[in-house]
Amino acid sequence: MSPFTLVDLKRILLEGAGADDGVDLDGEILDMEFVDLGYESLALLETSSRIEREYHISLDESAMADVTTPRALIDLVNSHLAAAA
Amino acid sequence: MSTSAVVTGLGVAAPNGLGTDEYWKATLVGRSGIGPITRFDPSSYPARLAGEVPGFVAQEHIPGRLIPQTDRMTQLALAATDWALRDAGVEPGELPAFDMGVVTASSSGGFEFGQGELRKLWSQGSEYVSAYQSFAWFYAVNSGQISIRNGMKGPSGVVVSDQAGGLDALAQARRQIRKGTPLVVSGGVDASICTWGWVAQLAGGRLSTSDDPARAYVPFDAEARGHVPGEGGAILIVEDAAAARRRGARVYGEIAGYAATFDPGPETGRDPGLGKAIELALADAGAQPSDIDVVFADAAAVPELDRAEAEAINAVFGPRGVPVTAPKTMTGRLYSGAAALDVATALLAVQDGVIPPTSNVEPAADHDLDLVTGEPRRLPVRSALVLARGHGGFNSALVVRAV
Known part of the structure; x- marks a missing residue:
C-alpha cells in the first residue's frame, strides 16, 4: 500500500472539517500545530475517523491524543499502515 | 424603574x-x-x-x-x-x-x-x-x-x-x-x-x-x-x-412588555391562555389597549385556533377595535423564527409608519377582526403587539414601542 501523504491528509481535512479562510493549506504546514491551522479536537476526531474507515486501520486513541501537527499524524498513520501490511 | x-x-x-x-x-x-x-x-x-x-x-x-x-x-x-x-x-x-x-x-x-x-x-x-x-x-x-x-x-x-x-x-x-x-x-x-x-x-x-x-x-x-x-x-x-x-446607536424601538401563559388542559373546559398573556403584556408595558396601533397575529389558520385568537384579541380591544395583520401569510409559519421575524417586522412598521398587509386572505366576517389585507395601511405606529402560540399550549405576547 502506498504511504499516507500530506496530499491525502489535506483532502480528508477539507472533506471532513473544511478550511479556515485565513489559512493556506498549500503552504508549509507539516510542522504547524493543528490548533494554529484552525482545527480543534473535534475536527481531529472527525479526521481520524475518516482516515480509519478509508484506510481500514484503527488509530490508537492515546497516540492520537499526542498528535498536534500534520507531520505527527502522517507518521502515526504510516506506522499503522506498515504494521497492517 | x-x-x-x-x-x-x-x-x-x-x-x-x-x-x-x-x-x-x-x-x-x-x-x-x-x-x-x-x-x-x-x-x-x-x-x-x-x-x-x-x-x-x-x-x-x-x-x-x-x-x-x-x-x-x-x-x-x-x-x-x-x-x-x-x-x-x-x-x-x-x-x-x-x-x-x-x-x-x-x-x-x-x-x-x-x-x-x-x-x-x-x-x-x-x-x-x-x-x-x-x-x-x-x-x-x-x-x-x-x-x-x-x-x-x-x-x-x-x-x-x-x-x-x-x-x-x-x-x-x-x-x-x-x-x-x-x-x-x-x-x-x-x-x-x-x-x-x-x-x-x-x-x-x-x-x-x-x-x-x-x-x-x-x-x-x-x-x-x-x-x-x-x-x-x-x-x-x-x-x-x-x-x-x-454609543449613539440608532434604536428601532423598545421591548416594552411581555408575558407568557400556558393553556389549561383540554379536559378542564377552561379558556385558553392567550387573552391573559395579552392583558399581562400590556400591563407589563404600562400600556392601555388604546395605545396599541397594530397586532401581529399568531395566525394558526386552524379554524378553532383562529377563533380562539380572534376572541382573545376582541376581548381586550373590542370587535374590530385594532388593526390586525399576519405578514407570515407570505412566508409560511417559521416556527422558532416566526415571532422573531414578526417583532422585526413590527419594528420596521414603527420606523416607516406603515402596517404590512396580510396576503391572500378573505377575512371571515364572524371573526370580527379589522384585518389589514390587500394593501399596506399607512398610519403612525408607536406601539405594536406581537402574538405567538406554540404547539402544546404555549402563549406569548410582546409589546414593542417607539422610543
Missing part, C-alpha cells in the same frame, strides 16, 4: 426576501415566498408547499470551517447575525466578551444535518457519522455557534417553546440585560424542510394540503385549512438602552 431593553439591529432571512431590505420591500407589496417545495421531491407527501429562503449560498456568507459542521438553519442564523450586528454598528471584537450574550429560540434543531447523519448510520455504519453530529442537530446550536463565532461569553442559552419561542427568547434577552449584560443577540432562525422534518411536521396534523400557493395558508378566512411551513427568521440585537444611547 427597570433597565430598558432596546433593539438596535435586525438581520432577516425570510422566504420572501434575504436580508432586511429585500424582505421589507416584498412584504409591503404583498409578495409571497410560498411555493412548491424544491429542497426535496414532495410528490409523495400530502403537503407539498413551503416557504423556502431563496438564493442563500452558505459559502458566500460563512467561513469554510463552519460549513461541514452546520445545518442550514445555523448557516442562515450566522449570516443573519452578521447582518444584524452590522446594522447595529456593533463590532463584537471591540467589546468585552462577557458583556455580550446570545439567547435564541429553537423548535426542532438541525433536522436536515441530522437526517443525513442518521442515514449514514443505518446505511453505512456508525463510523460514517460525522463527529459534528454531536452538536449540529442540537436545539442550542445556533446560540452556541453565534457565541463562538463572535466571541460572546456572556449569559447565553436557548428557549424551546415552538412558535412562541421567538418572543420567549427576546424576553429572556431582556431579562439578561436587566441583570446587567449590555448586549444580547436574540431571535430565532429555523429550517427543517427536509423529508425527516416534513414527516415530523405532518404528524402534528396542522399542515395545509392545498397545492395552490395563493390559497394554502389563509388564517382568519372561512377556508382556513392549516398552515404552510417556512424556513428562516430574524436575529435581533438587543441592548441596554443607556448603553445604546452612550
Whole structure:
C-alpha cells in the first residue's frame, strides 16, 4: 500500500472539517500545530475517523491524543499502515 | 424603574426576501415566498408547499470551517447575525466578551444535518457519522455557534417553546440585560424542510394540503385549512438602552412588555391562555389597549385556533377595535423564527409608519377582526403587539414601542 501523504491528509481535512479562510493549506504546514491551522479536537476526531474507515486501520486513541501537527499524524498513520501490511 | 431593553439591529432571512431590505420591500407589496417545495421531491407527501429562503449560498456568507459542521438553519442564523450586528454598528471584537450574550429560540434543531447523519448510520455504519453530529442537530446550536463565532461569553442559552419561542427568547434577552449584560443577540432562525422534518411536521396534523400557493395558508378566512411551513427568521440585537444611547446607536424601538401563559388542559373546559398573556403584556408595558396601533397575529389558520385568537384579541380591544395583520401569510409559519421575524417586522412598521398587509386572505366576517389585507395601511405606529402560540399550549405576547 502506498504511504499516507500530506496530499491525502489535506483532502480528508477539507472533506471532513473544511478550511479556515485565513489559512493556506498549500503552504508549509507539516510542522504547524493543528490548533494554529484552525482545527480543534473535534475536527481531529472527525479526521481520524475518516482516515480509519478509508484506510481500514484503527488509530490508537492515546497516540492520537499526542498528535498536534500534520507531520505527527502522517507518521502515526504510516506506522499503522506498515504494521497492517 | 427597570433597565430598558432596546433593539438596535435586525438581520432577516425570510422566504420572501434575504436580508432586511429585500424582505421589507416584498412584504409591503404583498409578495409571497410560498411555493412548491424544491429542497426535496414532495410528490409523495400530502403537503407539498413551503416557504423556502431563496438564493442563500452558505459559502458566500460563512467561513469554510463552519460549513461541514452546520445545518442550514445555523448557516442562515450566522449570516443573519452578521447582518444584524452590522446594522447595529456593533463590532463584537471591540467589546468585552462577557458583556455580550446570545439567547435564541429553537423548535426542532438541525433536522436536515441530522437526517443525513442518521442515514449514514443505518446505511453505512456508525463510523460514517460525522463527529459534528454531536452538536449540529442540537436545539442550542445556533446560540452556541453565534457565541463562538463572535466571541460572546456572556449569559447565553436557548428557549424551546415552538412558535412562541421567538418572543420567549427576546424576553429572556431582556431579562439578561436587566441583570446587567449590555448586549444580547436574540431571535430565532429555523429550517427543517427536509423529508425527516416534513414527516415530523405532518404528524402534528396542522399542515395545509392545498397545492395552490395563493390559497394554502389563509388564517382568519372561512377556508382556513392549516398552515404552510417556512424556513428562516430574524436575529435581533438587543441592548441596554443607556448603553445604546452612550454609543449613539440608532434604536428601532423598545421591548416594552411581555408575558407568557400556558393553556389549561383540554379536559378542564377552561379558556385558553392567550387573552391573559395579552392583558399581562400590556400591563407589563404600562400600556392601555388604546395605545396599541397594530397586532401581529399568531395566525394558526386552524379554524378553532383562529377563533380562539380572534376572541382573545376582541376581548381586550373590542370587535374590530385594532388593526390586525399576519405578514407570515407570505412566508409560511417559521416556527422558532416566526415571532422573531414578526417583532422585526413590527419594528420596521414603527420606523416607516406603515402596517404590512396580510396576503391572500378573505377575512371571515364572524371573526370580527379589522384585518389589514390587500394593501399596506399607512398610519403612525408607536406601539405594536406581537402574538405567538406554540404547539402544546404555549402563549406569548410582546409589546414593542417607539422610543
